[in-house]
Amino acid sequence: MKARIAITALVALLIFCAGYAALFIAPDEATMHAIQRIFYFHVASWNAMFCAFFVAFYASVAYLVTGNRKWDALGVSGVEVGVICCTIGLITGPLWARPVWGIWWTWDAKLTSTFILWLLFIGYLLLRGLVEDPEKKASLSAVFAIFASLDIPLVYLANRLWRTQHPQPVIAGGQGSGLDPTMSKVLLLCLFAIFCVMILALIDRYRLELLRNEAAELKFEIESRELDAADGAANPALQKGGL
Amino acid sequence: MTTARAAAIILAKELRLEFRTRELLTATVIFALVVVVLFSFAFDPTAAESRRYGSGLLWIAFLFAGSLMLNPSFAREQNNETLDALRMAPISSFAILLGKILANFIFMSLAELVLVPVFAVLYNISLAGIVWRLILVLMLGTLGLTVTGTVFSAISAHARMRELLLPLLLLPLLTPLLIAAVESTASLFAEQPALDRTWLAFLTGFDIVFLTASWLLCDHLLEE
Numbered sequence: 001m002k003a004r005i006a007i008t009a010l011v012a013l014l015i016f017c018a019g020y021a022a023l024f025i026a027p028d029e030a031t032m033h034a035i036q037r038i039f040y041f042h043v044a045s046w047n048a049m050f051c052a053f054f055v056a057f058y059a060s061v062a063y064l065v066t067g068n069r070k071w072d073a074l075g076v077s078g079v080e081v082g083v084i085c086c087t088i089g090l091i092t093g094p095l096w097a098r099p100v101w102g103i104w105w106t107w108d109a110k111l112t113s114t115f116i117l118w119l120l121f122i123g124y125l126l127l128r129g130l131v132e133d134p135e136k137k138a139s140l141s142a143v144f145a146i147f148a149s150l151d152i153p154l155v156y157l158a159n160r161l162w163r164t165q166h167p168q169p170v171i172a173g174g175q176g177s178g179l180d181p182t183m184s185k186v187l188l189l190c191l192f193a194i195f196c197v198m199i200l201a202l203i204d205r206y207r208l209e210l211l212r213n214e215a216a217e218l219k220f221e222i223e224s225r226e227l228d229a230a231d232g233a234a235n236p237a238l239q240k241g242g243l
Numbered sequence: 244m245t246t247a248r249a250a251a252i253i254l255a256k257e258l259r260l261e262f263r264t265r266e267l268l269t270a271t272v273i274f275a276l277v278v279v280v281l282f283s284f285a286f287d288p289t290a291a292e293s294r295r296y297g298s299g300l301l302w303i304a305f306l307f308a309g310s311l312m313l314n315p316s317f318a319r320e321q322n323n324e325t326l327d328a329l330r331m332a333p334i335s336s337f338a339i340l341l342g343k344i345l346a347n348f349i350f351m352s353l354a355e356l357v358l359v360p361v362f363a364v365l366y367n368i369s370l371a372g373i374v375w376r377l378i379l380v381l382m383l384g385t386l387g388l389t390v391t392g393t394v395f396s397a398i399s400a401h402a403r404m405r406e407l408l409l410p411l412l413l414l415p416l417l418t419p420l421l422i423a424a425v426e427s428t429a430s431l432f433a434e435q436p437a438l439d440r441t442w443l444a445f446l447t448g449f450d451i452v453f454l455t456a457s458w459l460l461c462d463h464l465l466e467e
Contacts, residue, residue: 064460064463120412123412127408127412131401132403139466143463143464144395146460147416150456151416151419154448157419157445158418158419159422
């Protein structure tokens with residue numbers, strides 16, 4: 001418990017340092033100025049999202065292979081944390097794009113693919129909410145997660161092929177080639193900080209899921225015992241008979 | 244019993260069941276027709292406009308109709324718990340899935356067979372000279388739709404609100420298929436019709452990826 005609090009405090013300190021570095025230490029960008037600083041968190045949240053969804057994919061495959069419910073708990077934790085990171089990325093993106101590109105959104109390959117990714121994994125969470133039987137929930141959502149993960153490269157490829165055959169609506173802004181050395185150091189710090197936050201959230205969510213499973217099992221056991229006791233009271237002959 | 248033979252028996256059962264009433268086919272065709280008609284109010288259906296938007300409209304209608312049609316595929320096995328009986332049979336679970344995929348492929352193709360000529364008439368698109376190429380594109384697209392749709396129908400059959408859940412899970416997954424199918428159909432509807440090989444290869448790839456995934460995962464999909 002103490003170790004967990006210490007680690008959480010450490011990650012909080014790290015994210016504070018990253019925020020400070022992104023806002024005050026990183027040099028001002030020549031054309032975009034202050035708004036460009038959102039970049040440090042935008043890129044970092046995408047990075048964390050990919051790691052979280054990769055964990056979810058790996059856990060789903062592992063659940064189907066081993067049948068161990070712990071993998072299922074890790075899978076749902078990965079998806080939930082990944083969806084949060086994805087949402088942060090989808091919100092910070094338009095905030096950055098509006099002053100720089102002049103539009104909130106463009107249907108280019110990366111934006112479209114991440115939006116579809118977000119929709120698919122929201123579907124995953126909905127599916128889990130709508131299936132009652134825990135065993136079914138685990139195996140069906142694992143199958144769905146694998147299908148969704150297989151789909152993502154195809155979504156990206158389709159959009160790349162499609163958009164390169166059409167003129168891009170906006171090709172303004174974006175980064176030039178190569179970053180200022182201070183910028184890349186700050187970026188690395190931010191990547192690491194957000195990654196740590198993601199891992200911390202993932203671990204806590206995983207613990208929560210295990211506790212929930214345990215609570216559900218205990219509840220089921222208590223209910224079945226109460227049912228047995230009620231049966232016994234209603235039918236004493238059955239109890240005496242040693243059943 | 245070989246998988247192919249078992250799948251053929253499941254297919255025959257599905258066809259017999261459907262052709263007793265033809266409820267599903269009729270409803271699917273009418274639904275897609277409603278979508279096609281509604282779209283005529285969303286833009287001006289002149290020949291030039293139709294060439295630009297027609298292929299997208301057609302595939303959106305198919306995707307929506309498909310995501311509704313595929314729902315009963317596994318859901319109707321729930322009523323009398325007949326899926327358990329199917330699972331007890333000494334056949335592989337892939338045979339059950341394959342039989343259902345083939346049945347849905349046939350239903351969807353039949354619906355398209357009715358819809359495409361009606362669509363061509365309503366939107367002034369000439370099908371002369373492109374029929375075989377169009378059939379190829381339609382078949383590849385429909386296969387992808389029915390493979391993923393049948394698998395997701397097996398998933399959503401166990402959920403509450405399954406009628407709503409299936410399109411919700413299926414339609415985002417089908418976006419790459421939609422792009423590829425729309426683009427290859429659009430190049431056929433163009434003034435100089437041509438078969439776009441890139442998109443055709445993409446459609447084939449999509450079908451292969453998800454057919455393989457269904458084959459690998461069907462035991463978990465249909466397990467007790």
